[in-house]
Amino acid sequence: MTLRVAIVGLGKIARDQHVPSIAAVDGVELTAVASRNASLPGVACFATLDEMLERADLFDAVALCTPPQVRHGQALAALSAGKHVLLEKPPGATVSEVAPLVALARRNGVVLFATWHSRFAPAVEPARTFLASTTVRSVRIEWKEDVRKWHPGQEWIWEPGGLGVFDPGINALSIMTAILPRPVFLTQSDLFFPANRAAPIAASLAFADGHGVPVAAEFDWRETSGEIWNIVVETDAGTLTVADGGKRMRVDGALRVDEPDREYAAIYRRFAGLAADGAVDVDLSPLQHVADAFLLGRRRVVDEFVES
CATH class of the missing domain: 3.40.50.720 (NAD(P)-binding Rossmann-like Domain)
Known part of the structure; x- marks a missing residue:
């Protein structure tokens, strides 16, 4: 049907x-x-x-x-x-x-x-499988892009509830929560607000899991040299890198996954399957991490943002 x-x-x-x-x-x-x-x-x-x-x-x-x-x-x-x-x-x-x-x-x-579209990126499931069979030592997340390129004229992103830099940053958090073998919780948050805006343009976050494994995340909307969407996980089986928003996966530099973006097609296949089964699929953990970032956030005021 x-x-x-x-x-x-x-x-x-x-x-x-x-x-x-x-x-x-x-x-x-x-x-x-x-x-x-x-x-x-x-x-x-x-x-x-x-x-x-x-x-x-x-x-x-x-x-x-x-x-x-x-x-x-x-x-x-x-x-x-x-x-x-x-x-x-x-x-x-x-x-x-x-x-x-x-x-x-x-x-x-x-x-x-x-939906968390980044979870449907081709490297996400292979990364989860790899990490499930090893010991995670540390995680570094770098998620940077140019807000003028990706959100031109979208004033709602700067308003309360629009999330600011967490609009893309939550994609990284959705991958993080999908691939790590244990849940993490926020320990520190620095949020960088343009003097004329109600939402942050950058964020620096620290997490840990129940075993004390550190996770550091840097989000920034002021990157003009090109997109940086990477998660690097140090493990006892080598360094896992989920690169380019989840399109590619490397282990100790060796390419394991390199596939085109079909995230939204996968979302709609999943939606059709849920409709056939009458199921509900709602995971709020990425959004909860964002909420925690605002709860613990130390406000840092930076230069005003003017789109043009």
């Missing part, structure tokens, strides 16, 4: 990833879009989710690609209408707002899928 999907929020991530990935996956079809300022040829287009829900016969599921600050109300409306719901990352603006959505999905017998 084909899963008919409606996208809410036709912004950059929806156009770059969701639309082509849906088209590439058998058994999934894009049938509707809700967006205030955009439309898509060949599908039914609506200005708002409420307007789209009046034509609920057109779709079975809703993919929410809107900013996290408004996602809870939209998910509530879609789940209440009996629709499966896919949440772009992060699943919400706060940790606590997601639990009632899980309960509602289960009551209504529909899917709630909190």
